[in-house]
Structure formats: C-alpha cells, structure tokens
Amino acid sequence: MTMTTADGIKADYMAQRRQKQMYSGLLLIIFVALLVSSFRLANDRNAGGFFDGLHRVLDFPTELLTEALQKITLLPANLARFLPALIETINIAAVSTLIGALLAMVLSLLSTRGLALWPRAIPLFRRMMDVMRAVPEVVIALVLIFILGGGPVPAMIAIAFHTAGALGKQFSEVNENADLKPVEGLASVGGSWFQRMWLGVVPQVAPNYLSYALMRFEINVRASAILGFVGAGGIGYELKIAIGWGQGRYDAAAAIFLLLFLTIVAIDQISSHYRNKLVKGH
Known part of the structure; x- marks a missing residue:
C-alpha cells in the first residue's frame, strides 16, 4: 500500500x-x-537595413578615438571647458531627486494600508504613481520645452515627476514592513496624522528611503545628460553640439564622454558606500 x-x-x-x-x-x-x-x-x-549597416558599427567610435588621440594635448582644456555643464547636469539631477523623493514620501504614506490618511483614496494615489513612472522623462521634457522653452527647468520638472512615481512605489513597499505600534501609541495620545508619520514611521524607514534615493540619484544623472539632447541644457546639450559638428569636434565629444564616465563611476561608488552603511549599518 x-x-x-x-x-x-x-x-x-x-x-x-x-x-x-x-x-x-x-x-x-x-x-x-x-x-x-x-x-x-x-x-x-x-531608414536602412540593420545588417546592411552592421559592418559600419565601429566607424564612429574609431573616428572619435582617432581624432581624440591626435588632439590629446587639448584634453585638459576641453575637460575644464565642459566642467560647468557637467556641474549643471549634476545639479539638475540632485534637485530633481530631492523634490521627487519628498513627493514620493508623501504619496507612499498616503497609499500604504494602515498608514493612509484617507484609506478609500489609496487606489487613487497608487494609480497616480503608476502614471508618473509610466511616462518617460523625455516625453515630459519635450512637452515642457514646448511650453517653457529650453533650459534646465523642464529637465528638472520631468525627472522629478518620474522620480516621484518610481520612488513612491519603492517607498510604499518599505512602509508596509514598518512596525505600527509607535503609530498606534501616538494615535492613543491624540497625535495628528503628520505627527504619527513623522515620529512613528519615518525614523523606521529613513535608512531605506535614503538608500533608494541615492540609487535613484545615479539614474537621474544619466537621465539629465540624455535630456540635454532634446534641449534641456547641461552636458548632454554640449555633447549634441559636439557630435552634430562631426569630424573636427570629436575631441570635444571624447572629453564629454570621459567626464560623464568618470562622474557616473564616482557617483556609483560613493552612493554604493553610503547605501551599504545606511542599510547594513557598516
């Protein structure tokens, strides 16, 4: 059996x-x-077949590196020339990350069961975050550039809008693991919703909030550089001009690529270090 x-x-x-x-x-x-x-x-x-142009895929990198090596003596001057544009790009990413993270924190608390100020409105706030992260930054930036004109402001608004949706989703998942006993204790002594969230929830989730925000900052630096191609300022705009001129300006394009590479690597290493300290405590 x-x-x-x-x-x-x-x-x-x-x-x-x-x-x-x-x-x-x-x-x-x-x-x-x-x-x-x-x-x-x-x-x-x-416009052209993929396989028809496959043999030319390395033509541009080869031309760029060849011209950059021929004008290697101009590299320090080019790096100094484009450094202000790089700083502008980092500033756009930093401000948009800060604004987006603050908005994401509010939206995540309003969309978390057990913490929401208006429980029936939880689906509404969640759909808002879905829309925010579903619309690409470049689409928002193009619309804002048409309305406001070119410059860093459309890029900042576009990245902050997308960041709020992306971080809001991550923050809400962190909120669901928060201990509700401090919240209940504050409610029993008459604490307002803001006091319950600020004193009972935020201290528990702040390390994870900061970790996700730092990771998002890395992404936003790259997004800010990309938005420069559509006229949103920063080093991406300078790169668009350098590439648009073609041969004769490839040394400038190489300097911009180098600045972007070094910046992204530095930000990645620094943010990874602090994320580990925040989450693991060492």
Whole structure:
C-alpha cells in the first residue's frame, strides 16, 4: 500500500513536471517568435537595413578615438571647458531627486494600508504613481520645452515627476514592513496624522528611503545628460553640439564622454558606500 502511494505521488510529480516543461517550451517559442517578428518589423521601418549597416558599427567610435588621440594635448582644456555643464547636469539631477523623493514620501504614506490618511483614496494615489513612472522623462521634457522653452527647468520638472512615481512605489513597499505600534501609541495620545508619520514611521524607514534615493540619484544623472539632447541644457546639450559638428569636434565629444564616465563611476561608488552603511549599518 505504501509503495502504491509513493508510486502515485511520483507519477503525479513527473506529470506536473512534464506539463511545466511543456508550458515553458511553448512560452519560449512564443517569445522567440515575437522577438523575431518585432526585429523584422523594426528593420523594415528603419531608414536602412540593420545588417546592411552592421559592418559600419565601429566607424564612429574609431573616428572619435582617432581624432581624440591626435588632439590629446587639448584634453585638459576641453575637460575644464565642459566642467560647468557637467556641474549643471549634476545639479539638475540632485534637485530633481530631492523634490521627487519628498513627493514620493508623501504619496507612499498616503497609499500604504494602515498608514493612509484617507484609506478609500489609496487606489487613487497608487494609480497616480503608476502614471508618473509610466511616462518617460523625455516625453515630459519635450512637452515642457514646448511650453517653457529650453533650459534646465523642464529637465528638472520631468525627472522629478518620474522620480516621484518610481520612488513612491519603492517607498510604499518599505512602509508596509514598518512596525505600527509607535503609530498606534501616538494615535492613543491624540497625535495628528503628520505627527504619527513623522515620529512613528519615518525614523523606521529613513535608512531605506535614503538608500533608494541615492540609487535613484545615479539614474537621474544619466537621465539629465540624455535630456540635454532634446534641449534641456547641461552636458548632454554640449555633447549634441559636439557630435552634430562631426569630424573636427570629436575631441570635444571624447572629453564629454570621459567626464560623464568618470562622474557616473564616482557617483556609483560613493552612493554604493553610503547605501551599504545606511542599510547594513557598516
């Protein structure tokens, strides 16, 4: 009787395993088919065929590096020349991260069960955050540039808007793990909602908040540089001009690439260090 039961369990397990493998295989086939069809569609809509231009993929990096090496003596001057634009890019990222994180903190508290000021409005605040992080920064920046004109302000607003949605989702997940006993204690002595959140919740979640905000700051530096290509100022705008001039200005483009690379690496190392200290305590 025991052997029969064991054989039955084994047979059921093998049947489930085969079914799972079959479903996994079907999903893989569907994924590959969608990937191939999407590639063919993109290739047909492209101005030039992908494979027709594949042999030229290294032409631009080669030309850029060749000209940069030929004008290597101009590198220090170019680095000093574009440093103010880099500082502007970092400032845009820093301000937008700060504004976005503050807005995300409020939205996350309003959308967390057990903490929300208006529990029935939780779905509304969650959908707001969904919309905020669903719309790319470049789309928001293009709309704002059309309204406000070019410059760092549209970039800052666009990045802060997207950051609020992205961080709000992460902050709300952190809030769900907060201990509610301090909140209940403050409520029992007549504490307002703001006092309950500020004194009962924020001290618990602040290290994770700061960790996520630092990680987002790294992302926003890159986003700020990219938005420069659409006229939002900063070092991305300088890079667009340098590349647009073509040969003869590639030394300037190489200097900008080098500045961006060094900055992103430095920010990544510094923020990783402080994230580890905040989360792990060492």
